[in-house]
Amino acid sequence: QVQLVESGGGLVQAGGSLRLSCAASGRTFSSYAMGWFRQAPGKEREFVAVISWTGGRTYYADSVKGRFTISRDNAKNTVLLQMNSLKPEDTAVYYCAADRTSGIRTMRAEYDYWGQGTQVTVSS
DSSP states (O other): OOEEEEEOOEEEETTOOEEEEEEEESTTGGGSEEEEEEEOTTSOOEEEEEEOTTSOOEEEOTTTTTTEEEEEETTTTEEEEEEOSOOGGGOEEEEEEEETTOSOOOOGGGOOEEOOOEEEEEEO
């Protein structure tokens, strides 16, 4: 069992930066792949980024590639999402998720545990 708690969301102007953090409980955190998803009002929850259990592999949605960076610290049970050059279309609730298979996967249904989400609002 893994419990996830996101933090770091807020209001930022276009072009600004935010860093989201996801704190995980559970001794098996280091064996899970970790992903970030987001959901804008009236839209489906969509994949943003994923990192393998070792941190050696990452994968990003095309819409955030080159602007967002996912990382993890297994000693601290934490996964981060550094978001730079933010755009109004990045506005959404951002969710942290854990995948027990530890692989690089992008489908919402493939993830086993979810946090409650943190709101990110980018003003133009």
